[in-house]
Amino acid sequence: xxxxxxxxxxxxxxxxxxxxxxxxxxxxxxxxxxxxxxxxxxxxxxxxxxxxxxxxxxxxxxxxxxxxxxxxxxxxxxxxxxxxxxxxxxxxxxxxxxxxxxxxxxxxxxxxxxxxxxxxxxxxxxxxxxxxxxxxxxxxxxxxxxxxxxxxxxxxxxxxxxxxxxxxxxxxxxxxxxxxxxxxxxxxxxxxxxxxxxxxxxxxxxxxxxxxxxxxxxxxxxxxxxxxxxxxxxxxxxxxxxxxxxxxxxxxxxxxxxxxxxxxxxxxxxxxxxxxxxxxxxxxxxxxxxxxxxxxxxxxxxxxxxxxxxxxxxxxxxxxxxxxxxxxxxxxxxxxxxxxxxxxxxxxxxxxxxxxxxxxxxxxxxxxxxxxxxxxxxxx
Amino acid sequence: xxxxxxxxxxxxxxxxxxxxxxxxxxxxxxxxxxxxxxxxxxxxxxxxxxxxxxxxxxxxxxxxxxxxxxxxxxxxxxxxxxxxxxxxxxxxxxxxxxxxxxxxxxxxxxxxxxxxxxxxxxxxxxxxxxxxxxxxxxxxxxxxxxxxxxxxxxxxxxxxxxxxxxxxxxxxxxxxxxxxxxxxxxxxxxxxxxxxxxxxxxxxxxxxxxxxxxxxxxxxxxxxxxxxxxxxxxxxxxxxxxxxxxxxxxxxxxxxxxxxxxxxxxxxxxxxxxxxxxxxxxxxxxxxxxxxxxxxxxxxxxxxxxxxxxxxxxxxxxxxxxxxxxxxxxxxxxxxxxxxxxxxxxxxxxxxxxxxxxxxxxxxxxxxxxxxxxxxxxxxxxxxxxxxxxxxxxxxxxxxxxxxxxxxxxxxxxxxxxxxxxxxxx
Numbered sequence: 001x002x003x004x005x006x007x008x009x010x011x012x013x014x015x016x017x018x019x020x021x022x023x024x025x026x027x028x029x030x031x032x033x034x035x036x037x038x039x040x041x042x043x044x045x046x047x048x049x050x051x052x053x054x055x056x057x058x059x060x061x062x063x064x065x066x067x068x069x070x071x072x073x074x075x076x077x078x079x080x081x082x083x084x085x086x087x088x089x090x091x092x093x094x095x096x097x098x099x100x101x102x103x104x105x106x107x108x109x110x111x112x113x114x115x116x117x118x119x120x121x122x123x124x125x126x127x128x129x130x131x132x133x134x135x136x137x138x139x140x141x142x143x144x145x146x147x148x149x150x151x152x153x154x155x156x157x158x159x160x161x162x163x164x165x166x167x168x169x170x171x172x173x174x175x176x177x178x179x180x181x182x183x184x185x186x187x188x189x190x191x192x193x194x195x196x197x198x199x200x201x202x203x204x205x206x207x208x209x210x211x212x213x214x215x216x217x218x219x220x221x222x223x224x225x226x227x228x229x230x231x232x233x234x235x236x237x238x239x240x241x242x243x244x245x246x247x248x249x250x251x252x253x254x255x256x257x258x259x260x261x262x263x264x265x266x267x268x269x270x271x272x273x274x275x276x277x278x279x280x281x282x283x284x285x286x287x288x289x290x291x292x293x294x295x296x297x298x299x300x301x302x303x304x305x306x307x308x309x310x311x312x313x314x315x316x317x318x319x320x321x322x323x324x325x326x327x328x329x330x331x332x333x334x335x336x337x338x339x340x341x342x343x344x345x346x347x348x349x350x351x352x353x354x355x356x357x358x359x360x361x362x363x364x365x366x367x368x369x370x371x372x373x374x375x376x377x378x379x380x
Numbered sequence: 381x382x383x384x385x386x387x388x389x390x391x392x393x394x395x396x397x398x399x400x401x402x403x404x405x406x407x408x409x410x411x412x413x414x415x416x417x418x419x420x421x422x423x424x425x426x427x428x429x430x431x432x433x434x435x436x437x438x439x440x441x442x443x444x445x446x447x448x449x450x451x452x453x454x455x456x457x458x459x460x461x462x463x464x465x466x467x468x469x470x471x472x473x474x475x476x477x478x479x480x481x482x483x484x485x486x487x488x489x490x491x492x493x494x495x496x497x498x499x500x501x502x503x504x505x506x507x508x509x510x511x512x513x514x515x516x517x518x519x520x521x522x523x524x525x526x527x528x529x530x531x532x533x534x535x536x537x538x539x540x541x542x543x544x545x546x547x548x549x550x551x552x553x554x555x556x557x558x559x560x561x562x563x564x565x566x567x568x569x570x571x572x573x574x575x576x577x578x579x580x581x582x583x584x585x586x587x588x589x590x591x592x593x594x595x596x597x598x599x600x601x602x603x604x605x606x607x608x609x610x611x612x613x614x615x616x617x618x619x620x621x622x623x624x625x626x627x628x629x630x631x632x633x634x635x636x637x638x639x640x641x642x643x644x645x646x647x648x649x650x651x652x653x654x655x656x657x658x659x660x661x662x663x664x665x666x667x668x669x670x671x672x673x674x675x676x677x678x679x680x681x682x683x684x685x686x687x688x689x690x691x692x693x694x695x696x697x698x699x700x701x702x703x704x705x706x707x708x709x710x711x712x713x714x715x716x717x718x719x720x721x722x723x724x725x726x727x728x729x730x731x732x733x734x735x736x737x738x739x740x741x742x743x744x745x746x747x748x749x750x751x752x753x754x755x756x757x758x759x760x761x762x763x764x765x766x767x768x769x770x771x772x773x774x775x776x777x778x779x780x781x782x783x784x785x786x787x788x789x790x791x792x793x794x795x796x797x798x799x800x801x802x803x804x805x806x
Contacts, residue, residue, distance in 0.1 A: 039595045046591045050584040061574035230768045
């Protein structure tokens with residue numbers, strides 16, 4: 001090696017404007033042996049500092065584990081009878097994101113006292129929906145391989161069916177009669193760039209747990225022509241009162257459209273542009289949705305809107321913060337949605353309420369609550 | 381995972397056959413350890429860097445979607461633009477590396493960029509810029525560092541042991557891809573939901589990798605008694621060299637018929653009732669096969685002829701396609717597919733760089749490798765799109781059959797173009 005280095009040096013000098021006349025090669029070319037001791041010492045120091053810093057940070061992070069935190073909201077274990085009573089009266093069911101051992105658990109509050117004591121249910125979900133004594137619960141199982149699954153549970157939170165999910169849970173809805181579940185998951189890795197996400201939206205028969213197919217298998221048309229482009233994605237199903245018709249979002253690149261269709265006929269068609277994550281009002285007349293703003297050179301943001309299906313009138317709601325959620329209607333005048341608590345340093349999300357007509361101001365409805373579902377709704 | 385993006389492409393070219401008095405400028409053969417310390421240190425740098433990047437890859441979807449509330453649309457929007465910019469940066473870095481013999485410095489800039497990106501992702505939560513810009517910078521860093529690193533490997537190895545040297549490096553590199561997700565898992569088990577800890581520890585691993593590069597890897601002199609100038613034009617003029625051009629053509633053509641790993645897994649899943657949630661295990665299985673076979677097959681390439689092993693690799697890929705067409709593939713077929721796929725990479729990825737190293741003069745070594753890898757990534761990008769379109773028209777089964785026939789034909793054409801019998805590439 002030294003032989004070659006010597007031979008090469010004159011050429012090097014010719015090329016270098018610094019032209020070291022003295023035979024003093026750049027440090028990088030020094031024989032390994034010459035400064036090996038110093039280098040080894042420097043490397044050992046680096047490794048020690050890195051190991052120390054890494055361990056210290058992980059220990060510090062461990063203290064921020066939300067399950068180890070001190071609860072700020074009153075949650076309590078209740079008897080099955082009490083839970084059943086709560087579930088049969090108008091109530092809000094949600095995933096608890098308040099700190100403490102119940103972090104991640106599904107909890108229930110009565111609609112007449114949403115800020116009161118929360119009853120802890122036996123189940124843990126990352127997205128949950130209920131209707132007519134049945135529920136669908138989507139979960140992330142973090143491990144060496146992170147897996148995702150879903151289950152159908154009954155009014156006693158007993159699991160009836162389980163099924164594997166092909167990706168990260170995003171949205172879940174149940175048809176009003178409870179017979180069908182619709183869910184959207186994020187799938188990565190089935191596109192040419194492994195960092196690209198696509199969505200997969202499928203329907204499940206809640207009585208058997210069987211998959212009824214995903215929207216990409218449905219016959220979807222846009223202005224009469226079939227939608228078949230490879231970059232199509234569907235997400236955010238909301239069911240109509242007949243439990244067969246539905247609305248959802250079709251996205252092709254940045255082109256976002258609202259579609260409506262029928263599960264029985266396995267078909268749908270586009271009806272409007274720019275509607276993401278639709279949610280149909282209990283009176284079936286309006287759709288609340290998130291409307292995309294920015295996102296090209298800045299971080300993506302969404303504003304909440306409501307569009308009237310009869311007149312096409314579209315209004316922005318009073319919430320000015322970005323909301324990435326499929327909203328829930330509390331009643332025909334108010335919608336509920338969840339937002340990550342600003343600068344909390346943890347994953348606490350709060351559920352807010354805002355009038356559906358663009359008036360008023362957003363108010364906190366339930367603190368530390370995500371994926372809200374109104375159950376046993378009074379007939380409208 | 382990134383072996384899927386690994387180019388099956390090519391490099392290199394000098395019009396005369398390499399001779400013992402070394403027209404390509406490597407050290408004359410001498411006895412000694414099978415690979416130089418420099419190659420091992422470059423391997424260790426890649427090992428730590430890959431642990432760093434793969435531990436992040438393992439949790440990135442969860443982090444982006446749940447912590448940053450990322451839209452899937454934010455990704456992929458500018459893929460074409462990203463690829464173009466990344467390719468330009470790769471060649472620009474290569475020209476700088478060649479011109480001043482600053483392989484280590486340019487590679488270090490690439491490794492450093494990727495390390496900084498780990499902290500950038502951590503900060504992305506409260507930052508005004510989109511997280512996708514950090515991911516883009518990370519990708520550019522990866523592009524910039526690869527060519528000077530491979531050039532340095534080629535300049536640190538005996539010409540007769542180039543295949544082995546690249547095999548050793550790729551084995552270290554792939555080991556990082558196996559270890560990374562495990563590290564992420566143990567951190568998340570100790571501190572659930574502590575994504576910030578993943579990024580900090582990932583940054584520290586990257587720092588150790590960078591430390592090995594800076595402290596222990598030695599630059600090799602690029603200077604040579606020729607008037608080949610390391611310029612953009614010089615880099616492109618490499619394509620006038622017959623042997624190099626043949627490598628670029630063969631590599632890009634093969635790349636067009638190499639179905640991406642992720643898509644192979646999707647096809648397999650489609651043919652069985654295989655649970656998709658175990659997808660992340662498949663790249664690990666493939667990586668283990670690659671890791672085990674990289675050195676032996678690199679050594680074999682040096683012994684029996686690199687172009688022969690390279691072409692044989694595509695026969696293994698043909699085997700993968702045939703498994704996908706089997707009547708009812710099950711567990712045995714899955715394991716065989718992963719083993720063959722790993723062997724395919726061991727036959728082609730490092731071996732291609734070794735072949736390139738015999739045909740590109742050392743003054744332009746980095747530039748040549750950069751041109752080859754950029755051509756290969758264009759070909760890989762095209763494959764992804766074309767495959768999607770074909771499978772939509774014809775269905776998965778028929779498309780796999782078409783690709784199998786194409787690879788079979790390419791083996792014959794490739795053997796002819798690379799003049800396998802003459803052992804043009806050592």
